[in-house]
Amino acid sequence: MKLALLGCGNVGSEVVRLMRTRGEELASRVGEPVEIVGIAVRRLDRDRSHLPVEKELFTTDALSLVKRPDVDIVVEVAGGIEPARTWITTALAEGKSVVTANKALLAEDGPALSAAAKAGGADLYYEAAAAAAIPLMRPLRESLHGDTINRVLGIVNGTTNYILSQMSQTGAAFEEALGEATELGYAEADPTADVDNYDAAAKAALIASLAFHTHIDLGEVYREGIRDVSAADIASAAAQGRVVKPLCIATREADGVSVRVHPAMIPTTHPLANVNGAYNAVFVEAESAGRLMFYGAGAGGTETASAVLGDIVAVARNKRGGITAFPPEAAYQDLPVKPIGEARTRYHVSLDVVDEPGVLARVAATFAHHGVSLATVHQSGQGDEARLVVVTHTAADKQLSDTVEELSQLTSVHNVASVMRVEGE
Ligand code: NAP
16 A cells, blocks of 8 residues: 655654554554655755655655555645645545545535545545544544534634633733743744634534534634633633633534634533643533543644544555545535524623612613623622623523623723623533
8 A cells, every 4th residue: 555645744754753663553454554655845955864764755746746656545744725635636536545634624625625535436534633633533423423413512722722721720811821832832933823713713614514414614613712811801710610711612503503613611610621731622412422522632743643644544444445434524414504693602791880879780781681681790899990790691692792782882881891601501
């Protein structure tokens, strides 16, 4: 079995190392050896002398490598949209099975890639794309195929989870925690993809598509980053027995599905509350299986390579058996994706208010005017420091945003300091 590797960075170099050091074992599991016949990279002159691989295997001509007639399997770990899309569609059209970790491309073009796999009679596996080492795609695609998944709640980005964990544990402000994450290598020099939740949104689209048998377009995922989470929000959450987490939330309701990524408060007793640092976890609620939790390393070269190797063994076995395993994406349910305004949850709202009699009544009346009922109200501080913290019962996002707009116009409200969703209760 001959394999072309596209990309030899964090993940690709570990794929090479593991394939070389575990070659015999992998051959036993597949039933024949799997040989790397070429490795495409951008810079031929980059020092890769630490890798247990012959220099002659490297090339900058990825497309020619994909098209080599002796190649059976293409592993894409270069990332980005193009030229990765061209490489993958070319491979699939030629009946070559593809393993990829490319969440960005899958979230943007999943259905077209699935169709290309089907048309080419090839496999398309992407276990590493959503949660790196944590087995999630196969459980959703296979193990839970006899069940109905109603809700998925996940922490799917290690950078944002590290930053919010640090803020909770040390009381640090966002910028300080981000600086520390960058210093330790948990955040990139440009942290936008992580802290603004673009990365999590792509993962949410993949997870929800599989969970609900419905293609979720990246543009249909509601996204808010974690930049606006303040030390005061974290402290207020802690005072109420909650913790702020970067969540991916996918819910099936009677009239459609909703998929969103944003920071939210969850009770400290929720299983996701203790997922700290760079760890990831995904909590699945299925009708018959009940509540399931998948936990582990959601990033890292070696960890991600573990999932890629699992996929390589699977597609190699399928090839030997002359089969493709399953339709890459089963979107038969085709449920409507609800706009954010219709998403229903609870809210934590902090208001800086004028310290005078009757303020509480005016604030409560504004919530009531929009049909939002209050669960708790807490007042702290005096004079210029007066603050009201309101936690609501479940309401639609539109009801809450209309309430906030009206609150911000009240003369007795200086400022709506923050609005955060409360989940998992
Ligand atoms: P990386 O370290 O930046 O490596 C990218 C590799 O692709 C490099 O070897 C680069 O070549 C090569 N490459 C890029 N553009 C190319 C081109 N046009 N032609 C030929 N080669 C090209 O990236 P990574 O962290 O390994 O991530 C790879 C993929 O895995 C991404 O899709 C990422 O989203 C996904 N993933 C990563 C992780 C993780 O923890 N890192 C986790 C889950 C999923 P040079 O070496 O010459 O620069």
